[in-house]
Amino acid sequence: MKKLLLGATALTLCAGFSTAAQADYTLNILHINDFHSRFGPITSSDSNCDAETDAAGECFGGIARLKTAIDAARAAAGDGNVVLVDAGDQFQGSLFYTEYRSEIISEFANKLGIELMAVGNHEFDDGPEELAKFIDAIEFPIISGNTNVENEPLLAGKFEGTHVLEIGGEKIGFVSALAEDTDETSSPGDNVEFEDTITSLRTQVDALTAAGVNKIIALTHVGYTVDLEIAANVPGIDVIVGGHSHTLLSSTDEAAAGPYPTMVNNPDGKEVPVVTASAYAKYLGDLTVTWDDEGNVISAEGAPILIDASVEPNEEFAALLAEREAPLQELMAEVIGTSTDAIEGSREVCRVEECSMGNLVADAMLDRVADQGATIAIQNGGGLRASIDAGEITMGEVLTVLPFSNTLATVEISGADVIDALENGVSDIENGAGRFPQVSGLKYSYTLANPAGERISDVQVLVGGDAWAPIDEEATYKVVTNNYMRGGGDGYGTFAEGDNPYDFGPPLEQVLADYIAAQGGEYTPYTDGRITIVE
Secondary structure (H helix, E strand, O other), X not given: OEEEEEOOEEEEEOOOOOOOOOOOEEEEEEEEOOOOOOOOOXXXXXXXXXXXXXXXXXXXXXXXXXXXXXXXXXXXXXXXXXXXXXOOOOOOOOHHHHHHOHHHHHXXXXXXXXXXXXXXXXXXXXXXXXXXXXXXXXXXXXXXXXXXXXXXXXXXXOOEOOEEEEEOOEEEEEEEXXXXXXXXXXXXXOOOEEOOHHHHHHHHHHHHHHOOOOOEEEEEEOOHHHHHHHHHHOOOOOEEEEOOOOOEEOOOOOOOOEOOOEEEEXXXXXXXXXXXXXXXXXXXXXXXXXXXXXXXXXXXXXXXXXXXXXXOOOHHHHHHHHHHHHHHHHHHHOEEEEEOOOXXXXXHHHOOOOOHHHHHHHHHHHHHHHHHOOOEEXXXXXHOOOOEOOEEEEHHHHHHHOOOOOEEEEEEEEHHHHHHHHHHHOOOHHHOOOOOEEEEOEEEEEOOOOOOOOOEEEEEEEEOOOEEEEOOOOXXXXXXXXXXXXXXXXXXXXXXXXXXXXXXXXXXXXXXXXXXXXXOOEEOOOOOOOEEEOO
């Protein structure tokens, strides 16, 4: 192995590559992203699927079905060139991760036959320690070209910036990038730095090109809109396979954010196909790309494969998962109440506007500490990871909605700082950022057409339990949030700088379970206009 180091970028070239292309070359790229430890099947609303609903054929995904879909796609390719890549965020999102951390992820990822993975922001959720354990356990490379870990002893030298795979006698180069705000959305620690995405990718591409690689794929975890910017601004990239924004692309589904693939003109006047495959293994991305002898893409076509009930679960994976699930069943099956209707917790809603899950969680948080003088609750929409269907609510579902093991936290800030926090919360709606503020004890309006930092208006606080009044920018308010946000996560630096912080309240999932129980065990989801979008 011979390595060329480029700052945070490391290029690995394997011996034995052929030096000349042989006419046109075709590669079938299978890809997943944002799996988030959803090893079991999910419903159409991305909540946990129970055995009865799954047996009725109404559920999607799950690791056992994903394995079947991957095997079938590989078999369909026959003797053709195939690669399976993962665009990041295997960590976090279910009780499986809460219990087993990266151990269960590496176990199944190795068995899936993933050949290359990009680091996702949630791979840092339990700090560099857990990511290091994961890297030591996996049997494939993991890359992140703009992530500088040289000063982090636990990670230094453990992953590359770029990587080259030999597939069918051809050198296929992979460059990579991770969202630059990962220090705000996760917990990488003080020793990890995230460099400029475009600059880093240009450096990576130049290094691969200089090494004689003329087929270059960007495997990114930056989000669909940033992927489009990369395609338009970084020459030399032939294909982009992305993740982070959970975006569905499809040329047939009206709900998709764009066609699969989305074609973007690059600085050289060439069209670059961009693909991503939603999230939670509900789809398997399937793109076939053909290059000519000079390394120009001459065709790119495919479609995401929906992994629905028609896909039979792989028996080996199903049995292995059942073993892992058995110790969790009692806790997951504990019924904590019922809901009279579905509780909306999807990222498409909760990161843009008021949602019923946001109201439930924020109300529960505020109720828990109201006797301590807290009058405002702010919960990041990105901390809500699933919806809950009507009917019985289990502890397993609550843990899926709130999988981050956050604790209740309080802080005292001024009214002006509350407004500043809200401005941060609506500053990146265009990219589906998780910082969007779901609230309780508070009303606000925002205007998306305004520039970030000037979007919030008409902020009101609840007075006396039943009246609304304009917020007093000079007054001090006790705000309840979660410990991640209180520490400055998701850009909430205002909370980190506040007075009298306390981060060691009860676990957020227990707060929610107790609140539902306190409602007599039956909850009716609702929205009430606490967040207004001004056209």
